Amino acid sequence: MTFAAFLPLLAGAKARAGDAIPLTPKWWLPESASTFSHKVDTTFALIYWLDVFFFVLIIGAMAWFTIAYRRRSKDQKTSPVKGNHALEFAWSFIPGLFLLSFFGMGFVTYMDMQVPPADAMDVRVTGQKWNWSFEYPEQGLQLASADGLVVPSNTPVRLTITSVDVLHSFYIPAFRTKKDAVPNRYTSLWFEAKAPGEYQIYCTEYCGDDHSRMTSKVIAMEPAAFREWVAGQKSASASMSPVERGQKLFTAQGCAGCHSIDGSTLIGPSLKGKYGANEQLADGSSVAIDDNYIRESILTPNAKIVAGFAGQMPPYQGRLQDDEISALIDYIKTLK
Numbered sequence: 001m002t003f004a005a006f007l008p009l010l011a012g013a014k015a016r017a018g019d020a021i022p023l024t025p026k027w028w029l030p031e032s033a034s035t036f037s038h039k040v041d042t043t044f045a046l047i048y049w050l051d052v053f054f055f056v057l058i059i060g061a062m063a064w065f066t067i068a069y070r071r072r073s074k075d076q077k078t079s080p081v082k083g084n085h086a087l088e089f090a091w092s093f094i095p096g097l098f099l100l101s102f103f104g105m106g107f108v109t110y111m112d113m114q115v116p117p118a119d120a121m122d123v124r125v126t127g128q129k130w131n132w133s134f135e136y137p138e139q140g141l142q143l144a145s146a147d148g149l150v151v152p153s154n155t156p157v158r159l160t161i162t163s164v165d166v167l168h169s170f171y172i173p174a175f176r177t178k179k180d181a182v183p184n185r186y187t188s189l190w191f192e193a194k195a196p197g198e199y200q201i202y203c204t205e206y207c208g209d210d211h212s213r214m215t216s217k218v219i220a221m222e223p224a225a226f227r228e229w230v231a232g233q234k235s236a237s238a239s240m241s242p243v244e245r246g247q248k249l250f251t252a253q254g255c256a257g258c259h260s261i262d263g264s265t266l267i268g269p270s271l272k273g274k275y276g277a278n279e280q281l282a283d284g285s286s287v288a289i290d291d292n293y294i295r296e297s298i299l300t301p302n303a304k305i306v307a308g309f310a311g312q313m314p315p316y317q318g319r320l321q322d323d324e325i326s327a328l329i330d331y332i333k334t335l336k
């Protein structure tokens, strides 16, 4: 991105369609919206302003000395300075106290942020190129949430995070917290949103082409509204037709991040009007796009690579049930 292309963003331009929340550049810190975010800010502000104070003091004194004690004549000698133990002790000991207090404050807040309250609500977070998906084991929500990370406000929430491909990092600036998403390992993070609202989620570990668009949002609702949302999700999935289910999976499983349904090319080919057509493969052969080809494309995408594309699609083997794959195929069939 050239600097000129970046300027409209600074001026407050909206992000591209599909981004979770329009970028609203802030001059200073983002809003402080979790129960521990103000502690992080306090530690940061203390260190920052003490640094400013000492910067002005030290650079100011240095500038003053260079002028006040400049060499005025050719044969001027430097006075013999021997050192001053009391002074040296003071300028080591006092900053030492500052450092220890920074450590103390940081450590207390860090422990607070690392240890979730025992009654925290559990949500599973899965990172993949280039999408975050969320599942709710305690609420028994079968399908991953396609809306974002919906949580009750004023309730501790514990996230168990993993990745199915490369390193990602789950970052909620307004909550002042982030944690890496590591393949083959679970990491955890917790927060309590102070008030209902929408808060930006970023991936903050460079993970390939569309890393900068790997965004989502936390939607914090009043606990009663959250219970309604859960009930709504449940009844919706109970009465969902296979096509609707496929459509929901298409977003929730991250397909939509790489495949458009309007004919435009993203990371992968658009799936509009594909069903029943023939596909040119990278090895020069061609294949009819039918149920079996789509199924294979989902489970083991690298078995057949579409001409003009790279093998960037993650395999969904072991991640999708048979009925989910069928629902996805039913949905893809409708993309005329």
Ligand SMILES: [Cu+2]
Pocket (backbone or CB within 6 Å): 127, 128, 130, 167, 168, 169, 203, 204, 205, 206, 207, 211, 214
């Ligand atoms: Cu990422």
